[in-house]
Amino acid sequence: MRLSIRAEIIKLTRQRGALFWGFLFIPLFTSLVTLALVGGGPPPLAGAHAASTIQPLHSAARAFNVGGNPIAQLFYAIGAAAIFAVEYRHSGWRHIVPRASRWTLIVSKFATFALFAALSLALVALGDALVTVALPVLRGSSPAITDLNAAAAGMVILSFLISLLELTVLAGLVALVAVATRSATGAIIAPFLLSLAATMLESYLAGSGGAVIPLPTFAGDALRHWLAEGAGAADASRAGLFGLATLLGWAAASLGATIALFSRQDLVSE
């Protein structure tokens, strides 16, 4: 499996366009947006004690919300499609399927996506933290960092895991559609449309008393809400647990369906 993952890494890193748009664009873009938002504020008055405190870990945790954003997911879908649909686009299966088990090939691709998604999310957080800390310093103030503690670090880690889980679900859907349609375009568009529709549904249902719908978008938001509210809020905990189960269920179902479909697929011509 390790060797298969290394082979997938070579393939992905040589697809420079897909690597950039799929995994580097979002960290770059979110860092630039954070820079614009933080840097666009009024500069400290001369002689005044400027912006006395900052919370880079809380800010980084918020930055991880990008994993549930439909537009960001569109870009991550490009990265996932570069991993899963490349074999159909360039007739790769005929070279690798004979000597490897099909489920290993799919799981290796999932692992490769998860690795690059994790690195991308880490870059998102790093970019956010750098801008949050460095910009005030560059502007001549010296704010105190107030959230260098275990609780904030835990929140960062949990936010990261929620976001990574959301992206894993996305990868599962991209993989399933890529295998079913043998096309990268469908694999990018279909999960994006699902995510967009779920977001619209979420807006439509807002204020309707907390309808529980087992869709990844709702689940990610429920988990984030639980994280923000803390373990003490019973309703948030229940919704969070349901959200976690929903995301895990979608990830397992999409991975399982992809493996089942690919295992039975006749590769007459890729």
Next chain:
Amino acid sequence: MSAIELDGISKRFRGRGGEVQALDALSLEIPRGGVFGLLGPNGAGKSTLLRIITGLVHQDHGSVRLLGEAAGPAARRRLGALIDAPIFYPFLTATELLTVLARTAHVASNPLPLLQRVGLAAAAERRIGGFSLGMKQRLGIAAALLGNPEIVILDEPTNGLDPEGMLEMRGLLRDLAERDGITVLLSSHLLDEVERVCDRVAILRRGRLAAHGKVSELLHSDRLWLDARPTAPVLARLGARGTPEGDGVVAQIDRSEAPGLIAALVADGVAIHEARWLRADLEEIFFAETREVP
């Protein structure tokens, strides 16, 4: 033990145009060693058969055994294949491609010697996107040889090669069989190529085995051409087994009968100017076996 054993392989495809029986209870044993040719007109089921052996397509019925083992990823690690057109990831170099394929297959990676063997060492670090069809064909052979396989399956391996490249490729195929002891299963439309390179052939027709055997046996003929004068005593002696042809007679006899026949004809006062066995060619056999009867 056979290199490849196919037992009752059937495959039916369902599409918009209806159902197509690509393979129909096909059984075939490919012995170890030598070059085995797979022949057949378009739609005979050659590609489907190769894809079933390599695990790309699942058969509806029947079984495949490779070197005595049931075909699966582990058994197929002893097999290398170049199926259909040589299409590869254009963004990789030749070395990177072989490394990627070796890692995925969990076999040893030694790209440079393989690239040298197929004449691509100078292009080892070039992107495949810039390769000609002939270069991709050679790269495909190198990929098939990764991990020192005991069986190599090649689908139209001389496609896209210039005449010199075709000669080199045929030499390489013989070399693989004779020097390395690899069993080569070769599918080709070029009957002349199969006749030159293969030790054994199988001819498929509509998903069934139409003929198979050693090339030398298939080409073997029991037709003796006699340039004899006069021809009348020859035809009289042969009866229904003799046919006038040109200035001579074609005798349909067993090889063991030839010395006695010639001696008898000489005793009859017939002058024998030439006697030679007529050799069938593969094209003749191919069309005889695959021609559709209206």
